[in-house]
Amino acid sequence: MDDPRTVSPTSRPDLLDPATLSQLGGIEFIAREVVEGFLMGLHRSPHRGFSAEFAELRAYQAGDDLRYIDWRMYGRSDRFYVKQFEEETNLRAHLLLDVSESMGWSSNPGTLPSKLWYAKHLAASLALILLRQGDSVGLVAFHDTVVKRVQARGGRRQWNELARRLTALQATGGTSAEGALRDLAVRLRRAGLVVLLSDLLVRPDETLTALKFLRHHGHEVLVFHLLDPGERELPAASEARFYDPETNDELLVSVADIRVEYREAVADALAEWKRKLRPHGIDYQVIDTDRPLSLALRACLRKRERLG
Amino acid sequence: MGALSPLFLVSILAIGVPIYLHLFHRHETRRLSFPALRYLERTERDHARQIRLRQLILLVMRIAVLVLLVGAGARLFFNGRGSAHPPTAVVLVIDNSMSSGLVVGEARVIDRLKELGRQTLDGASDEDQFWVVRAGEPWLPALPASAAQTREAVDAIEASDAAGNLTAALERAAELLRTAKLEHREIHILSDLQRTAFQPAQEAPAGTLPVVAWASDAASTPNHALSGVLVGGGLPPLEGQPTAVTVTALETGDTSRLPLRVVVNDRIRGAATIPPGSATSVVLPPAGAGWVRGYADTDPDALRADDRRYFAYRSRPAPHLASTGDTGMFIDEAISVLESANRVIRARAADAEFLISAGGEGLDLLGVKGAALIVPASDPTLLPALNRRLVDAGIPWRYEVRARSGAAKLDGRTLPAPLEDVRVEAWYGMTLATAPTTPTRTLAEVSTDPWAVQGTDAFGRRYLLLASSLDAPSTTLPVSTGMLRFIDWAAGTWAGRAGSADELEAGTHLPAPVGATHVRFPSGGEFKIDGTRTVRGTGKAGFYTFFALDTTVAVVALNTPVDESDLERVSEDELSVVIGPGVVSVDREQDWARAVFRTRRGPELWWPLLLAAVALMTIEPLMAAAGRVATSTQKRRKAPKSPVSDVAA
Numbered sequence: 031m032d033d034p035r036t037v038s039p040t041s042r043p044d045l046l047d048p049a050t051l052s053q054l055g056g057i058e059f060i061a062r063e064v065v066e067g068f069l070m071g072l073h074r075s076p077h078r079g080f081s082a083e084f085a086e087l088r089a090y091q092a093g094d095d096l097r098y099i100d101w102r103m104y105g106r107s108d109r110f111y112v113k114q115f116e117e118e119t120n121l122r123a124h125l126l127l128d129v130s131e132s133m134g135w136s137s138n139p140g141t142l143p144s145k146l147w148y149a150k151h152l153a154a155s156l157a158l159i160l161l162r163q164g165d166s167v168g169l170v171a172f173h174d175t176v177v178k179r180v181q182a183r184g185g186r187r188q189w190n191e192l193a194r195r196l197t198a199l200q201a202t203g204g205t206s207a208e209g210a211l212r213d214l215a216v217r218l219r220r221a222g223l224v225v226l227l228s229d230l231l232v233r234p235d236e237t238l239t240a241l242k243f244l245r246h247h248g249h250e251v252l253v254f255h256l257l258d259p260g261e262r263e264l265p266a267a268s269e270a271r272f273y274d275p276e277t278n279d280e281l282l283v284s285v286a287d288i289r290v291e292y293r294e295a296v297a298d299a300l301a302e303w304k305r306k307l308r309p310h311g312i313d314y315q316v317i318d319t320d321r322p323l324s325l326a327l328r329a330c331l332r333k334r335e336r337l338g
Numbered sequence: 339m340g341a342l343s344p345l346f347l348v349s350i351l352a353i354g355v356p357i358y359l360h361l362f363h364r365h366e367t368r369r370l371s372f373p374a375l376r377y378l379e380r381t382e383r384d385h386a387r388q389i390r391l392r393q394l395i396l397l398v399m400r401i402a403v404l405v406l407l408v409g410a411g412a413r414l415f416f417n418g419r420g421s422a423h424p425p426t427a428v429v430l431v432i433d434n435s436m437s438s439g440l441v442v443g444e445a446r447v448i449d450r451l452k453e454l455g456r457q458t459l460d461g462a463s464d465e466d467q468f469w470v471v472r473a474g475e476p477w478l479p480a481l482p483a484s485a486a487q488t489r490e491a492v493d494a495i496e497a498s499d500a501a502g503n504l505t506a507a508l509e510r511a512a513e514l515l516r517t518a519k520l521e522h523r524e525i526h527i528l529s530d531l532q533r534t535a536f537q538p539a540q541e542a543p544a545g546t547l548p549v550v551a552w553a554s555d556a557a558s559t560p561n562h563a564l565s566g567v568l569v570g571g572g573l574p575p576l577e578g579q580p581t582a583v584t585v586t587a588l589e590t591g592d593t594s595r596l597p598l599r600v601v602v603n604d605r606i607r608g609a610a611t612i613p614p615g616s617a618t619s620v621v622l623p624p625a626g627a628g629w630v631r632g633y634a635d636t637d638p639d640a641l642r643a644d645d646r647r648y649f650a651y652r653s654r655p656a657p658h659l660a661s662t663g664d665t666g667m668f669i670d671e672a673i674s675v676l677e678s679a680n681r682v683i684r685a686r687a688a689d690a691e692f693l694i695s696a697g698g699e700g701l702d703l704l705g706v707k708g709a710a711l712i713v714p715a716s717d718p719t720l721l722p723a724l725n726r727r728l729v730d731a732g733i734p735w736r737y738e739v740r741a742r743s744g745a746a747k748l749d750g751r752t753l754p755a756p757l758e759d760v761r762v763e764a765w766y767g768m769t770l771a772t773a774p775t776t777p778t779r780t781l782a783e784v785s786t787d788p789w790a791v792q793g794t795d796a797f798g799r800r801y802l803l804l805a806s807s808l809d810a811p812s813t814t815l816p817v818s819t820g821m822l823r824f825i826d827w828a829a830g831t832w833a834g835r836a837g838s839a840d841e842l843e844a845g846t847h848l849p850a851p852v853g854a855t856h857v858r859f860p861s862g863g864e865f866k867i868d869g870t871r872t873v874r875g876t877g878k879a880g881f882y883t884f885f886a887l888d889t890t891v892a893v894v895a896l897n898t899p900v901d902e903s904d905l906e907r908v909s910e911d912e913l914s915v916v917i918g919p920g921v922v923s924v925d926r927e928q929d930w931a932r933a934v935f936r937t938r939r940g941p942e943l944w945w946p947l948l949l950a951a952v953a954l955m956t957i958e959p960l961m962a963a964a965g966r967v968a969t970s971t972q973k974r975r976k977a978p979k980s981p982v983s984d985v986a987a
Contacts, residue, residue, distance in 0.1 A: 132373030231373055261374040272372035280369075281378050287389050288381050295381040296374070 048143050048151075048319060060151055087111040121165040122182045122222030125153045125192075126210055127199065130173040131276045132231045134201025136319075137260020145256045148319040149227040150196045152254065152326050156225060157192045159327065161185065165223075169195060172210030173203035182222070204276045207232040211240035221248035225330065229256050230303065231276070242310050251312040252330060255303060259320050262296055264289050346412040356400040360393070399958045406951035410944040422942065423935040425465035427518035429511035430455050430488065433529030434495050435474035435502025436844070436902040440530070440641040442556050448497040450927070451528040454552055455492040457931045458526055459485045469514050470495075473502035473529065475845075477874045480514060498877030499643050500845025501899035504535040508543035508917060515547060522937045527551040527917065533908050534901040536916040544918030548936050553910055553923040562596055562614060563588040563644035563903035566841060567634050573826055574651035576681060577627045582619045583608075583649065585634040588903050589615030602632035612636075625653040629893045631881050643879065644903040648895035649841075650881055656683045657829045660690035662700025664715065666809050668816030669694055672825045682829055692829045698727030709800040709832035714766055716807040721766065732796020734774045735803055740767035740787070748789060750782045756824035757782050757790070761814045765789060765805040779849075779871070800832055800852065844896045848873040851892040854884040860896075 087100055090110035103111040133146040157167045161184060168182030169192055180188075180195055207228055214224065224244055230237070230253075244251050264285045273280045300316055307314045315329045341347055372378065382389070415422065432455060438448035455470075462468070462485035469480045470491045475498050483491065508525065515523040525547055529535065531554075566586035575581030587596050595611040600620040608620035620634075630653055635646035659682040661673060673694070676682040687693055687703040693710045695701055697720050704710055714724055714737055721737045728735060748760045762784045768791060770778075778793035781802075789805040806812040808821075815821055842848075850857065850871045857873050858864045860880025867873070867884075876882060876896055884892040913921045924933045 135371060135373045229373065231376065261372075261377070264378075265370065271369045272375055272378055273369060274375040275371050275373055277375075279375055281375055281382065283378055283382065284389070284393070287393065288378075288385060291385050292377060292381045295377050295384070299377060299380075 048148055048321075048323070060154070087113055121160070122168070122218070122220055123156075123160045123165050124168045124170060124182060124214060124218070124222060124224050125157060126207075126214065126224060126226045126228070127153050127169065127171045127196075128173070128205060128207060128226075128228035128232075129171045129177060129199050129201055130203055130205035130229075130231070131201055132205060132229055132274075133256070135258065135275060137258045137265075142258070142320060144201065145229050145258055145319050146199070146201045148317070148323075149254075149256055150199060152317070152323055153225075153227055154193055154196050155323055155327055156330050158189055159331065161189050167192065170210055170214055171195075171199050172207065174206045174209070175203075176210050176213055177203075205229075205232045208236035208240035211237070211244055215240070215244050215247050215249070218247070218249065221250075223250045223252065225252045225254065227254045227256060229258075229261075234303075238306055241307065241312055245310050245312060253303075253307060253312060253314045254326055254329075255300065255314065255316045257300075257316055257318050259318060262293065262318075264292050341412040341414050343412045347408060349411065350405065350408045352408070353401045353404045356397055356404070360397045396958060399954050403951050403954045403958070406947045406954065410947035410951065414943045414947065416943070423461070423463070423466075424522050424937055425463065425467070425520050426522040426524055426935055426937060427467045427469075427515055427520040428458065428462075428523075428934075429469045429471055429480070429514050429525045430458065430492070431471045431473060431504070431507045431511050431525060431527045431529065432492070432495055433473040433502045433504060433507075433527070433532075433535065434497050435532070435535065436497065436499045436643045436898045437502070437530055437532050437535075437641065437905055438474065439497035439643050440559060440561070440905065442554075442559065442640070446497065447530050447554075448495065450554075451530075451552065452492050452495060454528050454927065454930050455526070456489065457927075458934045459489045459492070461931055461935055462488075467518060467520055469511070471507050471511050471514070472498075473504050473507040473535065474498035474500050475875070475877050476503065476506060476510070477845075477847075480510070482518075497643070498844065499879035499896070499898045500877045501843065501902050502529070502532065502535045503537060504529055504531075505537040505539050505543045505916070508549075509539075512543065512545050512547055523547055524934070524936060525549045526934055527921075530554065530905070531907045531913075532902070532904070533906045534904050536908060539916075542915065542918035544920065546920050547918065549917050549921040550930075550934050550936065551913055551917060551921050551923045552930065553907075553913070553925050555925040558905055558907065559640045560590060560592065561588075561641050561644070561903055561905050562590060562592070562636065562639050563641070563898075563900075564596075564598075564634055564636055564647045565644075565900045565903065566617070567647040567649045567897070568841070569649050569651050573679075573681065573823065574830070575622075575625070575653055577653050577655045578624045579653075579680075580621060580624050582621050583632070583634065584617055584619045585612065585647070586617040587612045587614045587636070588644070588900065596636040598634060598636055600632065600634045602630060607632070627653055627655060629653075629883075629890055631893060631895070633895075641903070641905070644898045644900075646879070647897045648880055650893040650895040652830075652893070654830065656681050658683050658685035658689060658691045659694070659829050660685050660687040660692075660700070661694040661696070662687055662703070663696030663698075665694055665696040665713065666807070666816075668808055668810075668821060669696075669713070669825070672821050675822055676826055676829070681826055692832050694825075698724045698731070701727055701731045704799060706797050706799060709802070711802045711804070711828050711832065713804050713808050714806070716764075716809055716812060718766070729771075731799075731801075733793070733801055733803070734770050734772045734778070735768050735791060735793075736771040737805075738767045738769060740765070744785075746785045748782045748784055750780065750790075753782050754790075754824070754827060756820040756827050757815070758820075760818065760820065762789060762806055762812065763814075764807075764812045768803060768805050777871075802828060802832060842894060842896050843899045844877055844879045845899075846876055846896060848876055848882060848894055848896075851884050853886040854891050855887055856885050858883040858885070 087103060088111065090099060090112050094112045098112045100111045100113050127149055129146060133149060134144050136142050136144040160167045164184060166182040166184040167188060169178065169180040170176055171178035178195055178199065180192060241251055269284050271280055271282050304314045315326065317326050432451055434448055438451060440447045464484065466485060467482050468485060468488035469482055470488055471480045472478055472495060511525045525544055527549060529552065564585055565588040568584045569575065570581040583600055585598055592614050595613045598610045598612045598618065599606055600608040602622060607622055610618050610620060612618045629650065631650050633646050633648045638645050659673060661669065673682060677684055687700045688705060690704065690708055693700060693704045693708055695710050695712050697715045698712055701710060714721065718739045721739065725736045745761050745763050748757050748762060765784055765787065768788050774793060776794040778791055780788045780791050782790040787805065790802060792800065792802045794800050808816050810817050815824060850867045850873060854867050856864050856866045859882060860878045873882065879896050879898050882894045882896060883890055908916055910923050913923055922933060924930050
């Protein structure tokens with residue numbers, strides 16, 4: 031693992047491309063750096079959910095709300111401190127992470143991290159943001175079945191737990207998102223935020239039904255459709271025999287003949303997901319795995335803000 | 339369709355490359371992991387027909403490009419309609435026999451035939467090879483020539499007065515083509531297809547060679563002709579004696595009488611009318627010693643050559659003749675008849691101009707200006723004595739008994755007319771014992787053995803040796819009507835006073851008389867007598883005058899062949915029999931140029947093929963790209979097909 035100090039202090043880790051970001055360190059460090067950088071860029075305090083019960087003081091940071099500056103401490107010490115309160119958790123967020131075999135694929139394994147790497151770091155970053163603002167965050171990892179489940183909780187321990195579990199996840203098995211979604215819907219008694227991180231190489235009808243089922247139970251749903259650039263654009267080969275790593279199905283394709291048609295088919299599929307999900311209040315965000323994590327984080331934060 | 343470079347067509351196998359790539363190469367591509375296989379499947383499913391169709395079109399275009407390139411490289415051409423043809427060896431058989439002088443309409447047949455020949459040459463290329471065979475002048479050589487040289491030869495052709503033998507001409511043409519190195523060969527017959535020009539043959543003379551024959555559809559023209567002229571009933575008149583000229587008109591079925599004139603030494607000596615198929619005689623007044631030239635003619639018609647017949651004879655005094663030894667009854671009787679007719683005068687051997695010697699007796703008595711006819715005795719025991727006398731006379735020939743049996747007809751290129759149709763039952767062998775010091779000539783042969791030979795002995799006397807005794811068991815000559823003519827001819831010829839009264843046809847090879855140094859043709863041209871002592875090229879009827887320095891030694895009249903006056907043509911149905919199975923007839927002049935060069939090819943296709951190939955090579959990538967654009971556009975217009983079907987909420 032590379033020394034984190036190699037990163038320029040002036041850089042914004044959340045804006046780094048995933049290939050560079052993957053060299054910075056482990057999931058905890060990267061997530062923390064990304065989140066800090068991301069929040070710095072927002073020019074506002076990450077510490078939302080300040081409630082009436084005072085907890086502690088901490089040194090002022092740029093972007094903190096001026097309303098929470100403890101002027102008394104300023105008078106005493108001539109330094110700015112902001113007051114922090116023990117707030118009550120008002121949101122349960124559940125991160126649904128697809129760990130199927132297809133998620134472990136990268137179109138350029140040497141430089142571009144896999145979709146699973148991207149999803150895990152995105153999930154960790156999201157969890158950190160949510161936990162920092164007092165939400166409780168749970169994790170469900172699934173492929174054909176649910177392989178890992180972490181109950182939603184708040185606090186620093188939960189972050190450590192989530193980071194540890196995320197680090198251990200490996201891409202394997204097929205994809206049956208609808209099973210995990212239904213399992214989650216059955217288990218959640220209280221409405222919350224469900225964030226699905228998947229390449230959506232799933233049975234679309236069943237998955238859509240399950241997502242609508244979650245919405246029917248009052249959950250806010252945010253879908254991150256992770257897309258490797260190699261899935262948008264076919265490789266340069268003139269002809270190739272492609273196979274699905276999950277099903278091992280094969281298809282002999284003359285790439286030159288269908289390159290344009292394939293590009294349009296992918297675009298159509300993405301547009302179709304969006305068109306089908308939006309009427310049901312399900313946010314849908316396509317995330318290219320060669321793009322910075324901040325894009326996904328911003329989408330999540332906007333969603334969180336709408337939820338109050 | 340054909341190809342000028344057919345070997346290049348082998349490269350057509352190259353079309354297997356795109357076909358192989360299309361069918362098999364795809365199975366050897368690399369295997370790639372690709373989770374989004376469903377998008378590929380969807381794309382393939384939605385565009386399968388378009389993709390397959392486009393691939394098929396592209397495959398066809400690529401194959402077409404190869405085929406077009408191969409076709410261009412092989413220099414393909416269309417058959418039949420163009421002016422080009424592969425290099426061809428062509429024999430132009432032009433029938434310039436006497437009948438080709440027939441005037442049809444406003445032109446002679448020969449002129450039309452020559453024009454057709456020029457049409458052939460107009461369509462010729464520099465790679466073609468030509469021969470010209472003149473059916474009416476078969477003695478002329480046929481040499482391979484270019485089209486330009488052949489055109490000059492064709493232009494120079496004129497109708498001869500000789501007979502045309504198309505069968506022999508075709509056999510000669512076929513023989514010439516067998517020597518040709520070109521693959522494509524053809525015979526063009528330009529003829530009036532006169533029936534008499536074809537001779538019976540066991541096989542078609544042209545064999546299986548392709549033949550294009552001109553078969554004019556012009557109607558037959560009635561032809562009047564004089565078919566014969568005979569002076570003195572076959573015996574040339576003697577000096578101071580009147581004689582008669584018998585003229586025969588050709589039987590044509592017409593009853594109208596033909597006007598007849600007899601001209602002797604440029605003066606009209608008689609006139610009459612003669613119905614076709616009959617003969618009439620015109621009496622000529624006595625003439626002095628010397629050569630007499632004359633002709634009989636009638637009014638000219640469409641075929642003028644046969645409207646006049648020539649005759650020539652020498653009005654001479656009767657030669658002095660002697661006989662020695664046992665010459666036999668037949669010779670004695672013949673001499674008596676000729677003597678009674680004042681055609682010979684009996685003399686002693688020492689004074690004789692012509693000696694008939696049985697067994698060589700009396701040769702020693704003959705003067706140095708005399709000539710001898712030496713006849714062997716039928717008794718072979720007398721041959722040694724004969725041979726001894728020949729030795730004494732300085733004659734290199736020797737007689738010997740030859741064990742031969744069976745009768746044979748006399749033959750020979752210079753066979754004297756009285757010996758024609760003579761059969762020989764028994765003969766002695768004659769061989770040269772020593773190398774002759776003077777030229778000898780074989781006048782007649784029997785079964786390849788010499789039967790009559792002539793020469794000059796050691797004393798400068800001319801001799802004629804016969805291989806048979808002139809008796810009935812040995813030969814048919816003594817008992818035939820030719821016996822008198824033979825003795826008369828021999829006495830006149832060997833006495834130096836021959837008077838030709840034979841009817842000879844134009845085209846006949848004339849043996850030069852002894853002592854002749856040059857010959858004057860009817861055209862006036864004079865030619866030296868060459869070593870063959872034979873005058874060829876006698877295609878024109880008229881007088882051929884032989885000279886010994888400034889002295890006329892012989893005048894020979896050549897006439898048109900009677901058969902040539904019969905203008906009946908063979909029918910088109912018979913052409914395959916008399917010419918060959920590969921014959922194609924043409925009866926319209928405008929069709930001739932298209933009919934000849936039967937391996938004719940149309941215009942070469944290399945440039946349009948190459949152009950099409952270049953166009954396809956340009957279009958192919960454009961079409962591939964255009965196809966994708968088209969499908970993309972089509973796709974945009976279509977309502978997007980959902981990967982997620984409508985599901986009930």
